Amino acid sequence: MFKIINKIKPLIKHKQVLNFVNYYIFTIINAGISIFSISYLTKHILPEDYGMIGIYGSVLFFLPSMMSFSANGLQAIEIVDLERDKYLVFRNSYISFVLISSAISFVVAILLSFYFKEFGFVIIMATIMGFIQTLSSIHNTELFQYSQPTRFGLISTGTVLLGFMCTVLFISFFNLNWKSRIFALLISEFVFLFIRLYYLSSIGSSFRFTFDKVQFKYLLNYGAPLMLSVFAGWVLNQSDRYFLLNYFSLKEVGLYAAAAGIASFIVMINSNMIKVVYPLVYRKLSKREGKRFILKLTVLYSVLILIISTVFCIGLHFFGHLVLGKKYESAMPIIYIMCVAQSFFGIYTTTGLVIDYFKMTKLKTVLVVLSAILVILTSFVLIPIFGIYGPAIATLISFLFLSILSFFISLRLFKKHKIV
Known part of the structure; x- marks a missing residue:
């Protein structure tokens, strides 16, 4: 017993742990x-209204x-590879690039809002939120890379909590509609963006707009192959809502969006796992080592996330009626399927770090595009058979395919780059 405790003690004190x-x-x-926010919303707004929030999320x-x-991903790599002064130059160029691309996005969003008038509000609001989240992600990347989990945790929790408090205030006290939920999230993100840039970092105070053609070209060359991957990723994660909108109505989209919100518990676990391990993985790969570590990490995390997903679904089976409003209870099977699907996506992200580090963006794009094609084909086949559950099953199949293929590609990269 004492031997076990003595072995665990150094592990507990390890920085990564x-x-x-x-x-x-x-x-x-x-x-x-x-989850409490989703529970509140499902008891106060109709599935059709939640469907609009789901469309907003898909655009965002x-x-x-x-x-x-x-x-x-390039920002994270540059933090590792560049000296501090050179990284700050890169960061200024990167933010300048974001400002230009965001301005173009706003113009496109305004034009689209006139064409798709029914969804004009969600298009504009998603664009504003997308801009705020893009700037926030720059700060988040630095927090992850410099290992500041407490600061990141306080910011993320504060953002989620303020968003929920504003939601309750707008809906329960001012009797506003579903749009107020989006306003609440926007207010929360903006407040904490200001805190991030000017009180918790030097990003805001040290920023100087620079039009650096060399850096912009560098960013474009890195990101160009990934843009197709972004669209394919959107197909993998969000196209289900539009399949449902085509085959059914906004009500079914709302049910699906609520289910996806509950299943995002697994997404949070996946994203936080990556935040913890990717700085360590990148450092090991930069020294041409870490093969055993990454393989062990993949196996252990696979087991862990599947167990967590199973326990979470069992809990929902017995207590889900307390979480979802009565009009949303038919969405429960979707939650089960999506939790398992997101577990496999988490497995994919562990081996995907190897692909990211070696900047194999074209290869990653091909991988994601193949999975996106698979989800489209299987959705068309499964919706007539399983109805509203078809897109969720299609997503599960695609994420399983993605995780298996990524694993074997990583093995090839270990061999190619002589990673020990």
């Missing part, structure tokens, strides 16, 4: 607030990647 625990404490808190999904040209 402490970061892992720190991130997940806040993940659990944030997940609790998010790809906007930060579009505005940043998928260069967040």
Whole structure:
């Protein structure tokens, strides 16, 4: 017994383990607030209204990647590879690039809002939120890379909590409609963006707009192959709503969006796992080592996330009626399927770090595009058979395919780059 304790003690004191625990404490808190928010919304707004929030989320999904040209991964790599002064020059160029691309996105959003008048509000609001989240992600990347989990956790929890409080205030006290939920989220993100840029970092005070053609070309060359991947990723994660809108109505989209919101508990676990391990993985790969570590990480995380997903679904089976409003209870099977699907996506992201580090953006794009084609084909086949559950099953099949293929590609990259 004492031998086991003595072995565990050094592990507990290990920086990566402490970061892992720190991130997940806040993940659990944030997940609790998010699930409580969804529970509140399903008891106060109709599924049709939740459908509009679901469309808003689907538009927002790809906007930060579009505005940043998928260069967040490059920012993380540059923090590792560049000296501090050179990185700050890169950061200024990167933010300048984001400002230009965001301005273009706003023009496109305004034009689209006139064409799709029914969804004009969600298009404009998603574009504003996408801009705010893009700037926030720059700060988040630095927090992850410099191992500041407590600060990240406090910011993320504060954002989620303020968004929920504003939602309750607008809906319960001012009797506003579903649009107020989006306003609440926007207010929360903006408040904490200001705090991020001017009180918790030097990003705002040190920024100087620079039109650096060399840096812009560097960003474009890195991100260009990934833009197709972004669209394919959107198909993988968000196209289900439009399949349902085509085959059914906004009511079914609302049910599906609520289910996806509950299943985002698994998404949070996945994203926080990556935040903890990717700085360590990148450092190991930069030294041409870490093969055993990454393979062990993949196996252990696969087991862990599937167990968590199973336990979470069992809990929902017995207590789900307390979480969802009565009009949303038919969405419960969708939650089960999507939780397992997101578990496999989490497995994919562990081996996907190897592809990201070696900047194999074209290869990653091909991988995601193949999965997107698979989800489209299987959705068309499964919806007539399984109805509203068809897109969720299609997503599960595609994420399973993605995780398996990524694993074997990573093995090839280990061999090619002689990673030991």
